[in-house]
Amino acid sequence: MSATPVTQPANTGMAIDDEVIVGLEIHCQLDTKTKLFCGCSTDYRDDPANTHVCPICLGLPGSLPRVNRKAVEYALRVGKALNCGIAPEAEFARKNYFYPDLDKGFQITQYDKPIAVKGYLDIEGDDGEKRVRITRVHMEEDPGRLVHKGAADRPKYTLVDYNRAGIPLIEIVTEPDLRSPKEARRFLNKLRATLEYLGVFDSEKEGSLRVDANISIQPKGWFEREGKGKADRGRVEIKNISSYKGVEKALTFEITRQKNLIRRGQKLESATRHFVETRGVTTSSRSKEMEQDYRYFPEPDLRPLRVCDWAMEIVLPELPDARRARFMEQYGCSPIHARTLTGELKLAEFYEKVADIDTALAATWIADTLLGELNYRDMSITLVPPEQFRELLVLLREGSVTDKSGVEVLRVLLDQLKETGRCEGARACVDRLGLRIIVATPTLTGEDPVMEAAKEALAEQPQAVADYRAGRKEALNFLVGQVMKKTRGCAKPGDVNKVLADLLEEG
Amino acid sequence: MASVTFSPDDRYNAFITTLSGAETGPGRLSGIPVAVKDNISTRGIPTTCASRILTGYIPPYDAHVVTLLKREGAAIVGKTNMDEFGMGTTTENSAFGPTLNPADPTRVPGGSSGGSAAAVASGMVRMALGTDTGGSIRCPAAFCGIVGLKPTYGRVSRYGLIAYANSLEQIGPMARNVEDVSLLMEVLTIHDPRDSTTIACPYRHTPDPTIRGLKIGVPEEFFGEGVDPRVASVVWEAITRLEAQGAEIVTCRMPSMAFALAAYYVTCTSEASSNLARFDGVRYGPQADTRRTWHESFQEQRREGFGTEVRRRIMLGTFALSSGYYGKYYAKAQAARQQVRNDFLRLFRTVDVIAGPTMPTVAFRLGEKTDPLSMYLSDVLTVPANLAGVPAISVPCGTSEGLPVGLQVMGQWFRDENVIDVAAACEQGVSS
Numbered sequence A: 001m002s003a004t005p006v007t008q009p010a011n012t013g014m015a016i017d018d019e020v021i022v023g024l025e026i027h028c029q030l031d032t033k034t035k036l037f038c039g040c041s042t043d044y045r046d047d048p049a050n051t052h053v054c055p056i057c058l059g060l061p062g063s064l065p066r067v068n069r070k071a072v073e074y075a076l077r078v079g080k081a082l083n084c085g086i087a088p089e090a091e092f093a094r095k096n097y098f099y100p101d102l103d104k105g106f107q108i109t110q111y112d113k114p115i116a117v118k119g120y121l122d123i124e125g126d127d128g129e130k131r132v133r134i135t136r137v138h139m140e141e142d143p144g145r146l147v148h149k150g151a152a153d154r155p156k157y158t159l160v161d162y163n164r165a166g167i168p169l170i171e172i173v174t175e176p177d178l179r180s181p182k183e184a185r186r187f188l189n190k191l192r193a194t195l196e197y198l199g200v201f202d203s204e205k206e207g208s209l210r211v212d213a214n215i216s217i218q219p220k221g222w223f224e225r226e227g228k229g230k231a232d233r234g235r236v237e238i239k240n241i242s243s244y245k246g247v248e249k250a251l252t253f254e255i256t257r258q259k260n261l262i263r264r265g266q267k268l269e270s271a272t273r274h275f276v277e278t279r280g281v282t283t284s285s286r287s288k289e290m291e292q293d294y295r296y297f298p299e300p301d302l303r304p305l306r307v308c309d310w311a312m313e314i315v316l317p318e319l320p321d322a323r324r325a326r327f328m329e330q331y332g333c334s335p336i337h338a339r340t341l342t343g344e345l346k347l348a349e350f351y352e353k354v355a356d357i358d359t360a361l362a363a364t365w366i367a368d369t370l371l372g373e374l375n376y377r378d379m380s381i382t383l384v385p386p387e388q389f390r391e392l393l394v395l396l397r398e399g400s401v402t403d404k405s406g407v408e409v410l411r412v413l414l415d416q417l418k419e420t421g422r423c424e425g426a427r428a429c430v431d432r433l434g435l436r437i438i439v440a441t442p443t444l445t446g447e448d449p450v451m452e453a454a455k456e457a458l459a460e461q462p463q464a465v466a467d468y469r470a471g472r473k474e475a476l477n478f479l480v481g482q483v484m485k486k487t488r489g490c491a492k493p494g495d496v497n498k499v500l501a502d503l504l505e506e507g
Numbered sequence B: 001m002a003s004v005t006f007s008p009d010d011r012y013n014a015f016i017t018t019l020s021g022a023e024t025g026p027g028r029l030s031g032i033p034v035a036v037k038d039n040i041s042t043r044g045i046p047t048t049c050a051s052r053i054l055t056g057y058i059p060p061y062d063a064h065v066v067t068l069l070k071r072e073g074a075a076i077v078g079k080t081n082m083d084e085f086g087m088g089t090t091t092e093n094s095a096f097g098p099t100l101n102p103a104d105p106t107r108v109p110g111g112s113s114g115g116s117a118a119a120v121a122s123g124m125v126r127m128a129l130g131t132d133t134g135g136s137i138r139c140p141a142a143f144c145g146i147v148g149l150k151p152t153y154g155r156v157s158r159y160g161l162i163a164y165a166n167s168l169e170q171i172g173p174m175a176r177n178v179e180d181v182s183l184l185m186e187v188l189t190i191h192d193p194r195d196s197t198t199i200a201c202p203y204r205h206t207p208d209p210t211i212r213g214l215k216i217g218v219p220e221e222f223f224g225e226g227v228d229p230r231v232a233s234v235v236w237e238a239i240t241r242l243e244a245q246g247a248e249i250v251t252c253r254m255p256s257m258a259f260a261l262a263a264y265y266v267t268c269t270s271e272a273s274s275n276l277a278r279f280d281g282v283r284y285g286p287q288a289d290t291r292r293t294w295h296e297s298f299q300e301q302r303r304e305g306f307g308t309e310v311r312r313r314i315m316l317g318t319f320a321l322s323s324g325y326y327g328k329y330y331a332k333a334q335a336a337r338q339q340v341r342n343d344f345l346r347l348f349r350t351v352d353v354i355a356g357p358t359m360p361t362v363a364f365r366l367g368e369k370t371d372p373l374s375m376y377l378s379d380v381l382t383v384p385a386n387l388a389g390v391p392a393i394s395v396p397c398g399t400s401e402g403l404p405v406g407l408q409v410m411g412q413w414f415r416d417e418n419v420i421d422v423a424a425a426c427e428q429g430v431s432s
């Protein structure tokens, strides 16, 4: 952030002592088998519209909701994992508004008696470890989905698909404790990891996570002094961001936009904006939406849930922080590797499937190489068969391939996996590509491939040989390079040096 | 499977839909024609709630009580007329025209289950299902001279009942005598886990008119202002007969009656405003006009599809729940409701049942009640049982001006058996 010249006394500009204040509301689909209030399957993706529906999730007259206990248990797990207090009683309420995707004319959600309140999640903040406070966690049902037909800006008509209606959601609300887009992203990553460790969330399902972000830029220390008090500068709510990366992008865009307004001395009004994922910008949306009166009242068809005792029976699995500590302790992982490897449940599980070969080698290859190659291909770790990766690690450990060849093999295997979902064995791949390390034999008989290559190189490069003989020792490096090229990197540099030196001495 | 021929002379306009060849099977209700109020879902049979907004809606599933009726072999012969969505006390607020009272066709049958009451009273069917949100079974039972029971809240599944006010209403049996009401009650109380507000408490009981030593509380408020003295005296005579049969009469007070009616109307209109939001023309009912924006088309749909009284109650409820008024109306109504419950709790420490008139008057003339407020006032004696959730029955106990008068008996939670027994004793007293 840079300070800008102040042109008007009233205009403070985005000064060096301004800070960004961000709070998030995260909607996650709970990964239950059936919907929140009926027995319909939640596995609706790729299926024809309105095939996962029944009188209850279609809101047909006379149907009644019945709470899916598994969904409540999942929500309680989340509440506990986020260090929340669990109230003795949670209650569902109706949020009333008209929209075609809302089959009952109201959404069943929780209002003044949410399932969990006042918790926290520790993340790696911009200035070290940071505690982000959780305001509340509540349960609600997902509405249906509108499908617009015709042009995107002026659709001819709109259809409604209720397959998604009634999917259990939890909404997690944070206090405005985040101070940068990066922190927001780190928080989301940690949250996602936590939810996955709990076994309640599948981040790979399309649309399983949606985020609303509140952001404002205030003079430094304002938040600590005033808290939720009235600020001079308004707060912008960015609605319905549907990806992790989108959150960071939307916030970054919004900070620049707000900074520019402040710099020009314009007043920042509170507003709701939408994030346009394809363009990476936020756009203004009708302010009417903020004036909605949802007329909440307790859902009369459901009894309050006595959740406190229930929560006490729930035993949480190992969570990311605990696993990170264990990885350092049990496998001797570096703090950075441990953090990376435990940052995703599937990755941590993958590591533990191959760590026995060589804990350090496995950590380095997964955290520093495999992960990058996966990201580059936009692939999930779940596509990689641990057996093939184990084979590659064995080859690397026994010195059968160089690191460089190892990377080459890994790339080939990942490309095959991405293409076909299957891949050849790592060993077979090494042999097919002729990447096995060539070990020089100490004889000068010329049957040895390194010796062959060295002789060829000397014959081809008389000038370098002459230079070397004239005492310019750096000419050797050039010759080593030539030999490496001829052996396609499979010779050990030490061997090449030795063979070349012997040949040059001899000659 | 056998079928029951049903081709009634529906001169009282009791039915919205009649089914000529209703199926019947073996069971406790085998061969018995039963009428079902038209707010209870019946698979394959139009279910209208007497509203234009449900024109063309055919439920794809049976309400739990309908499944139970079929399981016991009952022949469902028709769907009965009612006040639109149950909102009324006369069965005049119907898109299908008013139902007439078989006891005097110039008068209303009461409501909102007026069609069911008229079908039973005229002898077209032996039994019928009604629903009672603030007196909708007991009022028409009293006006038509039959027996009607509003069960304890949570004893009969509401699954498939098109909701008007979820926290108040119950489906219940209507018949010409206590024995049939009791029989139907046995069928209706089989537990249904799909209604989370029910508990498993099956009713298995044979009416027993022996009431020696039973304590009957009679609240002064049930004979207060607004209660026709002629009706009051018929009811007092019936209570005196119960005393002669061995019951002990205890006069008592029910101070919460002063605000019960207000609490009732705030609660039921609030819930209704939300329940009826789903009728937007997207999924069923008359097709929405796709040439207009969705907001325009659904507003028009609702303006034209709902009758005046329904629109009035939706607006009242929307207002009561809106921010800034919630505390003043909805929240206050819930507090008042708790006081009504507390009154019942207190009284039931000393008495077994509470008795009084079902309705303050005999049946009104058709078209007599024109202003909504005086109509609402006639519910004052029936709403306390709904607010508290206690069982309440109306049983014929005599006549005034030649028109039937009902005795109302309210009992403790899940002691529907008690009110059945007192009703049986009253029935015995009337016939002897």
Ligand SMILES: [Zn+2]
Residues within 6 Å of the ligand: A035, A038, A039, A040, A052, A053, A054, A055, A056, A057, A058, A166
């Ligand atoms: Zn469903």
